[in-house]
Amino acid sequence: MLDLSVAQLFADPPSHLGKMVRLKGWVRTRRDSKAGISFIHLSDGSCFDSAQVVVANTVSNYASEIQKLTASCAVIAEGEIVASQGKGQSVEMIATSVEVVGWVEDPDTYPISPKAHSFEYLREVAHLRPRTNTFGAIGRVRHCLAMAVHRFFSERGFCWIHTPIVTGSDCEGAGQMFRVSTLDLANLPRTPEGKVDFSQDFFGKETHLTVSGQLNVETWCMALSKVYTFGPTFRAENSNTSRHLSEFWMIEPEIAFASLIEDAQLAEDLLKYMFKALLNERPSDMKFFADRIDKECITRLERLVDSPFERMDYTAGIRHLEAAIAKGHKFEYPVSWGTDLQSEHERYLTEQLVGRPVILMNYPKDIKAFYMRMNDDGKTVAAMDILAPGIGEIVGGSQREERLDMLDKRIDEMKLDRAAYWWYRDLRRYGTVPHAGFGLGFERTLIYATGMTNVRDVIPFARTPKSCDF
RNA sequence: UCCCUCGUAGCUCAAUGGUAGAGCGGGCGGCUGUUAACCGCCAGGUUACUGGUUCGAGUCCAGUCGGGGGAGCCA
Numbered sequence: 001m002l003d004l005s006v007a008q009l010f011a012d013p014p015s016h017l018g019k020m021v022r023l024k025g026w027v028r029t030r031r032d033s034k035a036g037i038s039f040i041h042l043s044d045g046s047c048f049d050s051a052q053v054v055v056a057n058t059v060s061n062y063a064s065e066i067q068k069l070t071a072s073c074a075v076i077a078e079g080e081i082v083a084s085q086g087k088g089q090s091v092e093m094i095a096t097s098v099e100v101v102g103w104v105e106d107p108d109t110y111p112i113s114p115k116a117h118s119f120e121y122l123r124e125v126a127h128l129r130p131r132t133n134t135f136g137a138i139g140r141v142r143h144c145l146a147m148a149v150h151r152f153f154s155e156r157g158f159c160w161i162h163t164p165i166v167t168g169s170d171c172e173g174a175g176q177m178f179r180v181s182t183l184d185l186a187n188l189p190r191t192p193e194g195k196v197d198f199s200q201d202f203f204g205k206e207t208h209l210t211v212s213g214q215l216n217v218e219t220w221c222m223a224l225s226k227v228y229t230f231g232p233t234f235r236a237e238n239s240n241t242s243r244h245l246s247e248f249w250m251i252e253p254e255i256a257f258a259s260l261i262e263d264a265q266l267a268e269d270l271l272k273y274m275f276k277a278l279l280n281e282r283p284s285d286m287k288f289f290a291d292r293i294d295k296e297c298i299t300r301l302e303r304l305v306d307s308p309f310e311r312m313d314y315t316a317g318i319r320h321l322e323a324a325i326a327k328g329h330k331f332e333y334p335v336s337w338g339t340d341l342q343s344e345h346e347r348y349l350t351e352q353l354v355g356r357p358v359i360l361m362n363y364p365k366d367i368k369a370f371y372m373r374m375n376d377d378g379k380t381v382a383a384m385d386i387l388a389p390g391i392g393e394i395v396g397g398s399q400r401e402e403r404l405d406m407l408d409k410r411i412d413e414m415k416l417d418r419a420a421y422w423w424y425r426d427l428r429r430y431g432t433v434p435h436a437g438f439g440l441g442f443e444r445t446l447i448y449a450t451g452m453t454n455v456r457d458v459i460p461f462a463r464t465p466k467s468c469d470f
Numbered sequence: 471u472c473c474c475u476c477g478u479a480g481c482u483c484a485a486u487g488g489u490a491g492a493g494c495g496g497g498c499g500g501c502u503g504u505u506a507a508c509c510g511c512c513a514g515g516u517u518a519c520u521g522g523u524u525c526g527a528g529u530c531c532a533g534u535c536g537g538g539g540g541a542g543c544c545a
Contacts, residue, residue, distance in 0.1 A: 031504045039504050054503080070496085088505050108496040108514085109480050114506060115494050117481065120537060175544070212545095237543055238471060250545060332541095343541075396545065441545030454538095455545095466536085 007046035013091040016081040048284040052092040074102035137285040148277035158226040163213030176236040177208035209234035221254035228253035242454040247463040254437035260382040260399040263436035294451020350387040370410040372398040397438020404428035
C-alpha cells in the first residue's frame, strides 16, 4: 500500500490509475447518496485541491461512522485510484476502508463551516484557520516565497547570517523596542540614585528585542562580502494599521564594494525572482487568490516580472507631485522639498503616475537615518525606498556611510552617542569599503503577491498592540 | 496615540423606541455519481459589558472593552 499526499496524486494522475494507495487528511465536505454512496472531499494541505474519496455502503463502518463524518474529521482512506465518473476531478479514490482517526466532538459548534467567513472572525480562531482554503494557500505561498529568498541569495553567493534576536545595543534606531528582562517587576532592584539596577538583570545590562539586523549584519558584510538576514523583527510601536505587526519578518541583504545603484538592482532582482518562483510553483494557489481575493494579482505579478522598475530621484518625485497639484490634484498634506512623503503622495506616485513599483532615491538627509551615505551635494543621502501600489513602502534601503569622519558628523548632528556605536565605528576604522543594503518586509511582500489586504492574515499568528493570543 | 465606524444564534446578516428573524452550518427525515447539491421538519439568543433616559431600549445617551478602516510611525 502506497502512502500518497494529495499533491502527489494530482501531480501525475494517470500514473496512479489502478493502484491501491493510502490518503490521510481532514474531511472538507461529505455528500451522501442514499443509493448507498458517500463522497468525501479530503484535504491534507499538500496542495490547494482536495481529493474525492468515494465510499460505498459495503464498507463495514458506513452507517456507524462514514455517514456521521463532518467537516474537519481526520481520516485515513485506503482504496484504488480510478478515473472519476463525475465532473470536477480527473481521478478519485474508490475506498476499500476509511478509518476515522479523530472526530469533531460537537459539529454544531465547530467554528469553521464550509461557508465564507470574515478574516476578522478567522483571526479569533487562528488555531483552526489553516484548515480553510485561504489560509492553506497563504501557508504554501509563504513557504514558497521564503524558499525563493534563500535560493536567490544562495545562487548569488550570499551567506545567510543569523543576527541576534536579543540585543544589548540601544542604538538600533528605528522605533520603540520590547524590553527583555528577568527582573521581578513587583520588586525591582534599585541603584543608590533610585533608578532600576539593570546590572542585576539577566545579561547584566538593559536588553531588548531587535528592531533590525542591519547593524549586526554589516559586520559580517565587512568579511564575507555578500550576506543577508531573514528572521523575525520586533517593534513596540502602537501602530494599528493593516500594514503593521509588532512581530514581523524581514529580509536584509548587505553587499560590500557596492553603491546605491547595485543595491536598487539587487532589490529589483530579488522581488522579480520571488514572484517568478511563485507563479511557477504555486499556480493553483494563485488561481484561488485571483478568483476569490484579487482578480488582478496574477497579471500584476506577471507585469512586474517582465518590466524594469521605475527609478526616480526624490527631487523628481516632488516635482511630479507639484505638477499634479498644478493640474488640480488635491492632497490633504502639502508637498515641499525636504519633507517626508505622506501615504497619499506615495500612493499617487506608484498607483497613478507609474502604475508599478517605483524606486525613489536620494532623499534629503534630515528625514533619513544617520548611517546613510552623504551625497556630494551635501543635502541628500544615498537612500532608496521601493513603493508598491496598494502597500506603500515595501523596501527601505541605502548605501551606508563608510567614511568615519562623515559618520561621526552625522552621529553628532543627530545628538547620538559616538561611544554607543563603538563597534559600528570600528568597521570604518579597519578596512572600510563602500557598502549598501536594504530591508524587505516579508508580510508586505505577501500581501502584494496575493491581494490580501491585511498583514495579520499572511502570518500564521499575528502579534499586534493589545493582541497576542495563541 | 488621534479621527471615523461597527459589536444581534456556531457563522454571515435583518429587525420605525413596541412579541428578536432569515440564510448557511448542526440534528432528524426525503431525494440524487454527488461537486458551496436539493426539499421538508426541529433545535439554537444574558442583542459585547456597566450605568442612564423612557410606560417600554437590540434601537437613544454616557462610560468601558473589543473588531475594522484611515492617519502618524515604519517594513
